[in-house]
Amino acid sequence: MPVQNNDLKPVILINDLSIGFTGKTGEILPVLRNIDLSVSAGQSIGLVGESGSGKSTLALAAMGYLKQGLRVLSGTAAFDKHNLFELPRRELESIRGGRIALIPQNSGQSLTPTQRIGAQIDEALQLHTDLSVRARSDRVIDLLTQVRLPDPQQLESRYPHELSGGQQQRVAIAMALAGEPEVLLLDEPTTGLDVTTQAHILALLRELAGESSMAMVYVSHDLGAIAQVCKQVAVMYAGEIVLQGDAVQVLREPLHPYARGLLASIPRLNTASLPRALDGRPPAPGEIQNSCSFADRCVLVTDQCRQKRPELQAVASGESVRCQLHEHASDIPIDIDQHTAPHTIDQSATAALELDDLTISYHQAGLLDRWRATGSTPTVQGISLKLQPGETLGLVGESGSGKSTILKTIAGLLPPVSGQLLRRGTESLPFKVEHRQPDQLRKVQIVFQNPDESLNPRQTVAQILSQPLKLYFGLAGQKLKQRSEELLDRVRLAAHYMDRFPGQLSGGEKQRVAIARAFAAEPDIVLCDEVTSALDVSVQAAVLDLLDDLRREKQTTYVFVSHDLAVVRALSDRVAVLYQGRLCEVGSVASVYASPSHPYTDVLLGAVLEPDPDSTPVLVADDVVEMSPPATGCPFQRRCPKSLGDVCSTQTPAWQQVSNGHAIRCHLDLSSGQSQAHNQVTVENTP
Amino acid sequence: MSTVVRDLLSRPSGAIGLFLVVLHLLLAIVAPFVAPFDYREVDSLLMLKAPGPVHWLGNDHLGRDTFSRTLLGGREALLVTGIATPIAVIWGGFVGIFVGLSGGRVDDVLMRIVDAFLSLPWILKMLVLIVTFGTSVGVLVPTLAFFYGIPVIRVARAATHDVVARDFIEAAKARGHNKLSIIWHELFPNVRDALLVEGAMRWSWMLLAFSSLSFLGFGVSPPTPDWGLMIADARGFMSFAPWGVLAPVIALSSLIIGINLTADALAKALGIDRVQKAPI
Numbered sequence: 001m002p003v004q005n006n007d008l009k010p011v012i013l014i015n016d017l018s019i020g021f022t023g024k025t026g027e028i029l030p031v032l033r034n035i036d037l038s039v040s041a042g043q044s045i046g047l048v049g050e051s052g053s054g055k056s057t058l059a060l061a062a063m064g065y066l067k068q069g070l071r072v073l074s075g076t077a078a079f080d081k082h083n084l085f086e087l088p089r090r091e092l093e094s095i096r097g098g099r100i101a102l103i104p105q106n107s108g109q110s111l112t113p114t115q116r117i118g119a120q121i122d123e124a125l126q127l128h129t130d131l132s133v134r135a136r137s138d139r140v141i142d143l144l145t146q147v148r149l150p151d152p153q154q155l156e157s158r159y160p161h162e163l164s165g166g167q168q169q170r171v172a173i174a175m176a177l178a179g180e181p182e183v184l185l186l187d188e189p190t191t192g193l194d195v196t197t198q199a200h201i202l203a204l205l206r207e208l209a210g211e212s213s214m215a216m217v218y219v220s221h222d223l224g225a226i227a228q229v230c231k232q233v234a235v236m237y238a239g240e241i242v243l244q245g246d247a248v249q250v251l252r253e254p255l256h257p258y259a260r261g262l263l264a265s266i267p268r269l270n271t272a273s274l275p276r277a278l279d280g281r282p283p284a285p286g287e288i289q290n291s292c293s294f295a296d297r298c299v300l301v302t303d304q305c306r307q308k309r310p311e312l313q314a315v316a317s318g319e320s321v322r323c324q325l326h327e328h329a330s331d332i333p334i335d336i337d338q339h340t341a342p343h344t345i346d347q348s349a350t351a352a353l354e355l356d357d358l359t360i361s362y363h364q365a366g367l368l369d370r371w372r373a374t375g376s377t378p379t380v381q382g383i384s385l386k387l388q389p390g391e392t393l394g395l396v397g398e399s400g401s402g403k404s405t406i407l408k409t410i411a412g413l414l415p416p417v418s419g420q421l422l423r424r425g426t427e428s429l430p431f432k433v434e435h436r437q438p439d440q441l442r443k444v445q446i447v448f449q450n451p452d453e454s455l456n457p458r459q460t461v462a463q464i465l466s467q468p469l470k471l472y473f474g475l476a477g478q479k480l481k482q483r484s485e486e487l488l489d490r491v492r493l494a495a496h497y498m499d500r501f502p503g504q505l506s507g508g509e510k511q512r513v514a515i516a517r518a519f520a521a522e523p524d525i526v527l528c529d530e531v532t533s534a535l536d537v538s539v540q541a542a543v544l545d546l547l548d549d550l551r552r553e554k555q556t557t558y559v560f561v562s563h564d565l566a567v568v569r570a571l572s573d574r575v576a577v578l579y580q581g582r583l584c585e586v587g588s589v590a591s592v593y594a595s596p597s598h599p600y601t602d603v604l605l606g607a608v609l610e611p612d613p614d615s616t617p618v619l620v621a622d623d624v625v626e627m628s629p630p631a632t633g634c635p636f637q638r639r640c641p642k643s644l645g646d647v648c649s650t651q652t653p654a655w656q657q658v659s660n661g662h663a664i665r666c667h668l669d670l671s672s673g674q675s676q677a678h679n680q681v682t683v684e685n686t687p
Numbered sequence: 688m689s690t691v692v693r694d695l696l697s698r699p700s701g702a703i704g705l706f707l708v709v710l711h712l713l714l715a716i717v718a719p720f721v722a723p724f725d726y727r728e729v730d731s732l733l734m735l736k737a738p739g740p741v742h743w744l745g746n747d748h749l750g751r752d753t754f755s756r757t758l759l760g761g762r763e764a765l766l767v768t769g770i771a772t773p774i775a776v777i778w779g780g781f782v783g784i785f786v787g788l789s790g791g792r793v794d795d796v797l798m799r800i801v802d803a804f805l806s807l808p809w810i811l812k813m814l815v816l817i818v819t820f821g822t823s824v825g826v827l828v829p830t831l832a833f834f835y836g837i838p839v840i841r842v843a844r845a846a847t848h849d850v851v852a853r854d855f856i857e858a859a860k861a862r863g864h865n866k867l868s869i870i871w872h873e874l875f876p877n878v879r880d881a882l883l884v885e886g887a888m889r890w891s892w893m894l895l896a897f898s899s900l901s902f903l904g905f906g907v908s909p910p911t912p913d914w915g916l917m918i919a920d921a922r923g924f925m926s927f928a929p930w931g932v933l934a935p936v937i938a939l940s941s942l943i944i945g946i947n948l949t950a951d952a953l954a955k956a957l958g959i960d961r962v963q964k965a966p967i
Contacts, residue, residue, distance in 0.1 A: 411861040412861060413857060413860060413861055433860055433861060433863055436863065438863065441861075441862060441863035442863075444861075445861075445862075446857075446858065446861050448854040448857070448858065449854075450854065453853050453854040453855065454853075454854035454855050454857075454858050455855055456855045456872075456873055456876065456877070457877070458876030458877050458879075459872070459873075459876065463872075467859065467862065467864070467872065468862055471862060471863065471864060471868075517858075521862070
């Protein structure tokens with residue numbers, strides 16, 4: 001039975017629930033197996049697991065909803081003592097949205113684009129309350145205030161597209177709260193948002209959980225987000241709850257081998273080392289019946305594990321765990337300190353790549369612009385960076401900061417307005433792909449964010465790998481096949497993957513193929529555009545590990561773009577922080593992470609989530625998203641918590657040296673020690 | 688590919704459609720050997736004779752055997768459209784993919800030309816060429832292939848736009864592949880299915896066009912048997928000798944319905960649905 005730490009009656013009681021679908025050959029494939037879960041008023045429980053673990057299916061089942069093709073195999077899901085799967089449709093509909101509310105992922109898309117914010121919330125009130133017209137309009141303002149949106153009266157008459165992603169998510173939360181629900185279901189509510197925005201939304205959710213008696217079910221793949229909001233955590237794997245208990249216990253010293261592996265696969269902000277990869281992949285529905293579902297990937301596995309499916313059993317410390325060997329689980333390390341060799345680079349060598357004062361603009365001046373002689377501020381401006389051979393440079397910043405734009409320019413896909421690209425010290429790299437020499441093309445390769453997009457769905461792995469091999473080396477026949485197999489082996493995929501289509505591979509396997517394709521060219525420079533952000537954490541760890549191995553073999557230089565500062569820390573030697581297409585801070589990873597000196601770096605680092613219930617993000621600047629950089633002065637002036645006034649808005653700050661190789665572009669006087677470590681930031685308005 | 692064929696045959700529309708198409712193709716091949724009478728044999732005693740045990744589908748106004756003429760009447764149409772369809776799909780498809788990949792000014796200019804062509808009634812455009820150059824197979828095939836390739840450009844361009852913005856195209860550009868290589872290796876495999884279905888649809892429309900031309904007297908010249916021509920000849924006697932019109936009409940309709948059903952089922956089997964409805 002699930003753990004309960006209070007005597008309240010459960011609002012949602014799920015008992016021995018199994019949900020499945022019928023496979024192609026008629027067999028029943030379960031996606032949820034024997035789930036027991038109870039949620040009481042005022043309780044917040046986090047469901048955490050990787051994609052395909054059944055966490056969303058479980059959350060939707062808690063409101064009596066099944067995705068098409070799914071059906072209940074056994075068990076019940078009860079709300080207020082009624083089994084939701086047996087309720088008449090009409091009653092179910094009156095519960096959903098009113099007494100049980102759902103906040104979906106990507107709520108920007110779930111708001112009606114042609115209706116004003118106030119009207120949308122009012123619609124929810126009409127459906128779920130008996131309030132009069134006047135009372136409803138007061139309530140709309142109340143709700144907008146409750147989700148901490150500024151200036152509710154004015155915001156009410158705006159359209160969704162006029163709001164930022166974070167504000168849209170707040171409106172979705174307000175709509176969910178309209179019916180004063182007893183249960184709030186949140187399905188990855190912050191996935192896809194910027195780190196700072198995410199930290200603000202989580203702070204709001206934590207406050208809401210504290211100030212009301214609502215029960216919350218929070219679904220996420222992100223242990224860091226769960227740690228912020230939930231007091232209870234249930235870890236899901238292959239459709240089962242494998243570990244459930246108090247958040248502090250589960251996140252500090254988990255008793256299940258999978259939970260430990262998951263925890264160790266998360267890169268940490270305070271550790272320069274790569275996370276530990278969790279080998280293998282989760283079983284498909286129906287693949288495992290009478291053994292432990294994690295047996296194939298578990299380091300503790302014994303014969304006993306494969307003979308019998310373990311029961312969820314309560315242990316002395318209060319958790320429930322589905323593992324026969326949980327007493328030995330603490331043998332599995334969860335810390336990631338220094339388990340990989342440090343990465344060294346030769347600082348004296350000629351630079352592998354140099355970006356010299358690059359300015360990039362998407363805006364093409366039209367006839368009218370030329371006539372009016374209006375200049376637009378370029379998307380990216382004044383980027384000068386030098387990369388040593390074998391060095392990994394992390395490019396970080398929020399969405400819209402121009403990280404990917406810079407990569408596209410280096411790859412020759414987006415010519416800059418001005419500036420210079422230099423390879424090996426002096427060799428000028430033409431801006432356009434068409435003007436580059438075959439050798440210049442071969443030496444610079446790019447790996448994209450989402451392998452579903454970057455691999456042609458109609459080509460087999462063999463055909464995908466043959467493209468660069470034929471183009472750059474003219475390989476054919478047996479030689480081509482042999483080389484392709486070598487490449488697959490280098491990314492740790494077996495040769496039988498050659499004839500598969502991308503659709504037949506898992507997310508991590510696809511990204512490996514994409515990486516193999518880039519390395520097929522034997523490049524000097526590999527541009528990595530958010531290569532792990534579409535992957536599960538355990539898969540991410542394996543891909544980071546692979547990238548680390550590959551760069552050591554041939555001294556490959558990486559430009560590693562990511563919005564995740566912990567991932568950048570794990571892999572990079574140096575880091576460059578971008579805001580609105582302008583560099584803010586550049587320095588070695590050790591130096592920047594230890595003493596972030598630019599206020600924006602402070603803000604970014606402060607917002608990073610750690611899978612630790614005691615760490616709370618430090619929110620120093622508001623999460624207003626800016627659409628374009630200001631015409632003059634520092635790009636960060638409008639959000640800066642340490643703004644110095646006029647000087648920031650009129651003068652573009654010059655580079656200031658913090659320490660050797662670590663510089664910031666800010667007016668703050670470094671010598672007087674105004675800048676402090678990111679957890680002690682104070683607001684200063686003195687000129 | 689075999690799974691697609693299996694899926695196609697498992698659908699009623701696919702099975703019926705494919706049966707009709709294959710039947711017509713087989714009949715067209717064996718017709719000269721199985722036709723009971725010579726299609727040219729004129730007999731004034733048999734003029735407009737009703738169907739009977741000897742002449743199963745009766746006789747036309749010159750006393751020629753309708754059954755034999757109907758059997759043979761699709762050969763010319765199938766031959767001409769059978770050659771013209773692949774040509775139309777290949778050239779239209781290539782231009783469409785090229786335009787879709789290039790975008791910009793090339794796209795603007797070419798698509799306006801396509802619009803201009805599509806805004807004129809097809810029969811006018813074709814009559815101009817046929818009246819100028821004559822009605823031989825050597826004129827009909829390129830004429831049909833040219834005009835029926837133009838709508839294919841639009842379909843291929845639209846299908847290309849679905850994939851051209853995806854990262855694997857960017858990746859190929861960044862590697863330095865030339866346009867032809869990108870078209871052949873990256874785009875064509877993704878557009879192929881749409882073109883296959885589009886080709887089937889074009890074939891049925893081309894058959895209709897060919898028969899219409901014959902009906903108007905610009906297609907096959909007498910005494911060669913052709914459905915369109917047969918309908919034109921027999922329509923004056925329709926009120927008292929309907930078999931002369933009915934036989935070629937049923938033959939032509941069953942072939943076109945067969946092709947349409949097959950194209951429909953093929954689109955479903957391949958997971959794409961028809962983009963456009965039939966003209967007229």
